[in-house]
Amino acid sequence: MPVLTCDEAQTRARLLDVHRYEIDLDLTRGDEHFRSTTVIHFTARNSGDTFVELKPATLHTVRLDGTPLDPATLDDNRLPLTLTAGPHELHVEADMRYSRTGEGMHRFTDPADGETYLYTQTFIDDAQRVFAAFDQPDLKAVYDATVTAPPHWTVLGNARATRVGPPAQGRWHLATTKPLSTYFVAFAAGPWHSVHTEHAGLPFALHCRRSLAPHLDADAGELLDITRRCFDRYHEIFDEPYPFDSYDQAFVPEFNAGAMENPGLVTFRDEFVYRSAVTDTERQTRGMVIAHEMAHMWFGDLVTLRWWDDIWLNESFAEYMGYQVLADATRFTGTWTDFAIARKSWGYDADQRPSTHPVAPAPGAVTDTASALLNFDGISYAKGASALRQLVTWLGEKDFLAGINDHFSRHRFGNATLADFIDSLDRHSSRDVPTWAAHWLRTSGVDTLTPHTPPPPPPAPGDWSSTTTAPAPPPHRRPLRPHPDDPHALTPRTPLTLDLPADGHTPVLDLPGPRPALVLLNDGDLTYAKVRLDPDSWTTALTSLSSLPDPLTRAVLWNAARDMVRDAELAPAAYLDAARAHLPHENDIAITQGVLAFARTAIADHYTTAKDRPAALATLTDLCHDLLTRTEGTDAHGLRLTAVRTLISSATTPTTLQDWLAAGTVPAGPALDPELRWGILARLAVLGATTTADIDAELTRDPSATGQEGAARCRAALPDPVTKEAAWHAMYGGDDLSNYLFTATAQGFWQPEQTDLLRPYLDRYYPDAVAVAARRGPALAVAAGRDGFPRTLIDEENLRRGEQCLRDADPTPALRRRLTDQLDDLRRALAIHAAQG
Template identity: 35%
Template sequence: MTENLTREEAATRSNFTIDSYRVLLDVRGEDTFDIEETLTFSGQRDETFLDFIGVEVSKVIINGTDTEVDWDGSRIYLKGLAEENTVTVHARGIFSNSGEGLHRFVDPVDNSVYLYTQYEPADCRRVFPTMEQPNLKASFTFEITAPEEWTVLTNTEEVSATEVDGGVRHVFAPTKRLSTYLTALVAGPYHELRSEKDPRFGIFCRQSLAEYLDHEEIFDISLSGLDVFEKAFNYPYTWGKYDQVFVPEYNLGAMENPGLVTFTEQYIFRGQSTRAQRAGRANTILHEMSHMWFGDLVTPVWWDDLWLKESFAEYMGAWASTQATEYTEAWVAFTARRAAWAFLNDNRPTTHPIVADIVDLEAADQAFDGITYAKGAATLRQLVAYVGEEAFFEGARIYFKRHEFGNASLDDLLVALEETSGRDLRAWAEQWLHTTGASFIEVNGKSLNQTGTQPLSGEAIVRPHRISVGGYSREGAELVRVDSTTVELTNTAEVDLEGDVIIPNDEAQTYAIVALDEQQLETVLTTRIADPLARSVVWSGLWEAVRDSRLDPARYVEAVSRFHSEPDSTLLGQMIRNCQYIVEHYTMDPDTARTIWLGICDDSWRVAIDDQDQDRIYLWRSALAVAGAALPEAEDLLREALDTVRGDRDERWKLLIGLASTGSVSEADLEAELINPSEADIVAHSQAVASIPGNRREAYRRALEESLSNNRMSALLAGATATYEAEEYPFFSIALPVWRERTQELAERILYALFPQGEETIEQAQEWLEGDGANAPSALRKIVLDGLDSRLRDKRVRDTFAGTTRFLPEER
């Protein structure tokens, strides 16, 4: 048995044409659900297989004839096929608690049961038998039997509901042609709201979260976004209704199921939320909406072209935020967080081109990374600068009409864009989409130089960049743009600009790391850049300089302390996270660094209170909780902060987890916080209890041995790996068994959480890669290779600045 599927196997099966699936599910059970499916398809081969992972396959009928069931646990083998076929399968599936397939959740508040599906890239086969590959599209008709009090949703409208056996059978209209991973089911006593302006739009969440659902903003963004996309693409929304459901224990931010988009419940804010959090939610809503065209209407042939939908959706989410919402700073947020994610992935030995070589499903599952999303989106932003926005959108319009309800490849897209732009994009695509690594744009005085080496080939990076370059001078306490030009940069360029600092790519039009010369570096470390987008570009470059051992981490922390009142909450949040990493990984004396960082957090929090800046209060208080989690002497400070929290359970838990991690609260104290607990309270309580020194080994045991949901398992692991008096766990001896015995989602959660942090890990990881892990699945080796790269980088930064790294927060 193998749950994997290779690209070659998928290509062999691609000569079939699927007409339709009729799927009957009875989801009233507690552990398993009944399946009856009829699949009609045609082809010239007399045998193939269906993908199915479940409990039982009891009957297979091929063209009216019962046949012997040949199922190995993941594939149902079909033989004796004709040119036209009708296959019926009776089976039984199992509910998931990992967020893969059909997830079943029991709300601890009222014991209500909630179901939802999550399939991408290949977990539809956990719910009904399929030919699980994106280029075998079909029409799907669902009939779902559920308890009578439940709401049941799929991609299309319900056409009938009939009482049966103490339940209700819901029948839904056939879908338009879809890939299997885009079908969806949601069921349970969900709270429902419908838009008064456009009844196609519905929002759903659990009953116990209804009081926190700020549906007005979600509806406003959704309706504005749809209007913007329909005009931009000149193609009307084609999927009928547009339901958006916030679901528990979700592994992703959201999923673009047409007509039934699912979102993590983390986008329902039970307490205070920052502008960055709300802007992030808006971006995600628009990201998924753009998928209705990029990905759903036109779908990649195989996962090599995953970027064709994800990079576009990432780009369109930010673009549409600036067009359809109040969050016009979307590119600032993209540069601060998403580009940093891309640089992290792209500088590792496991990097890959934007157009990746995805040999199988395990590789596809790990391709949902910073390169596929953020590097691809930044590259598309450069493509727009290269061909012009109108040519870009006109090419997209041609692409949609030409390939609607079908599949397409990179070549299909390039053909459309070449038609509208008049440019030959083959060389551009080769330089951008088929190479690896991040470009550096080095500034020396007024000279710009592109440098960089591809991690995989060792060749120099030579990419064409069309970018803005700004000249910035001091005006009062800030650097203000006083001059600008547009540059076509491949190797070098000279800019004749006024200004104390020259900032290339100051409008974030390309994918590149900006590296300033020492004089200009000192200026930006001590003087705030007035423009938030240019500031985000520079701070992204500063962090990469720290990671590359080009900038002393102490200077970065000092600058964050100096600019503690950063007004953009996305950028400030990223600056804080970077400092937290510096303290734990880049210092020779972490105890001293922790104490000084705690002082910076405390000072910054108090100034934010004085300024009555709610976002900064939130961010610096959260930073205080993390800093205090490693310092018992921070107890009084964390308790003081706890006393300032009113009616915000999530904020209370952050501080309580910080106190628990040093043993500064008892289990009884934590138990007293569980008054009418929600799932979020239970998960946070679990982490807090697991964090208490003395409880961690037991938390580790439970996480690995008990059948826990994805979030509850992760909470135990977060507690078990708390920094203060850290425990050591046998990562390299359990990696292969965990990978074999768990689903990929749960295995990755366990192994990423437990990857060891110490310098001794370097030798251990190298030995494992050459020994026990030499023939391990590539997705598992990637976890170890990435972890090893991080530990090597940590050591290199520490060694480079050994004896010089100090944190000297300025007096304020």
């Protein structure tokens, strides 16, 4: 299928003005297809040839200005048009396919009750899977839509939806929208369970499938309170009022992203409707996603990128505002600690791989829609948000918001570029914003800032001095925080805020008083850089980390340790020893979750050699038992839940897990909810301590969609040649698995405890992954390259075969990017193994 190139989009934008779409969808035509009828009203500025995109099962009729066109001229997804100058009307009628991969019009039947739900994901170039479209972001138009659905269904869209005609007809009409890009057009249809309210004169609502109704109702108060508070905060800081006529939030099944910012109808993955216990940090993350998507109503929806090289204008801004506004407006004030420990590393990791790219690629660097999809990564989100946070520190919030509001005013309901954004900021600041953008947004890579603090000359402590070096970085404004010389009473001194120029050199700082026990760069995590500690400071950190009063300071230190492990400068066992010493005293759930996640996955499964892995798991088990002992009888439910999850995944013998499962609870709590039960069963499957009959019995107990995924994960994890082969065939031998079931099966398949059983599948992985990516599209390509990758085979043979695949097999762009990143991580793991001797 041809993808749209940047040059083609620019040519078509010069030719066309698109005014209005009339879309009629009939969702009552069976399980495989729906009818899509589209009328596009547009003007050609002059005579010329162009095309409209459409991916139909069957194209029935095409009429241009009343004249029939031959449907056979459709070439893959392009229908050619020859236009004269002036207004035109294009009428297209087609049958379209439902999707099982979360792209286009996704169809899901809930195994819990048999009800069916539909929703669209038209992101980047998938509008053409739903209706005929000039499918590029800078050809905005208004939309009128009607939908026919089963009579007991509710239809949702970008604007207010109302029933028309007799109820038995199932006809719905959606109000005319504001000008939208094609990738924002959204529909959702099904027997939704809904919670309605009104705020600021607008209808607000939450929607989920009926089987999740009790769980949505339990959290509706919190969800709506966060929504209202964030809405009001945005109205405080933005001059432009909310630009659409309603605000629906739909929690939809088998969603590929965390959420999607469709104007007026935000769609979320319905794992955010919690069926099981979660930590307060996980609730905070959900709140951040709500705030993130709401920010898009202005930055992305009101003002939209012109082409996909400026995707950071959407995602970096929404990422920054999501964390900041949630902290400003709600009880979740620890958002930046969570960002530091759990999100920022996503950007650091992506920025050190061969696939790294600037936050804002140069014009023309994103050549087509296939390459655009690859840039929705840790750089566009986490690094971009870090850069904006540093920019706000550098400019001051007042000037930053003045520039943002100027940008909204100048480009409302239109499209804009990086140059437009920088110009708006520059108009309201005395700082050199274009130079900042050139350094931070047009370059790639992570700086490492290293302090040099010499020991005091004997015998008197005297004054102390410090310098900082980095290899030719962009300019940093970074705090340097000294802590007193008593390592057991680390009360911070007043921080020093310094501008580190682009030449990578700072003058020697001669400071009064004794040399502190700990000197920490980037305290407060306001810049984007890896940091190192001088030897004395690192010794202090290892002994006193948990005594530091500020969780952000502790997060910066844990990140420094994480980066040192990844750079083979700190032994994985030393990181585990630090965790063993300090996490039992840690009260911040985000830090505990982040450190344990890195220790359990990256360290125990990848960076530790097979010989040392049992000791690593034993350390984690002892650490988690300490956490449980410390929190017994307290209200620290989040810490206990985090410890229990890690204990389950780290178990090397089945007895304790079997006892918990039989009792239905962990001693002193928590009780085993569905998530914990499936987690225990998955670990027992890895250990060969359960059977398919046990898995089937648990599925009978929990027949939900999540239960189906849990059962698929457990079956694939069994150390049995027959079940492994069945799992492999399900993933790569057919097209029956949905995106979520494919992912769950892949997650269960590769286990470090089963290396000998799994090694023969290395021969099959690369050709089979290439084939499924080509056959089933980008979403399954991502799953095959991410969760399907043979991550447990950390050896040169896996690396050799992967490099050969990239060289000779021509994988799709989505799979190529995933494999490139996975192989880089594999090289890193091999280097860490080598450093351990």
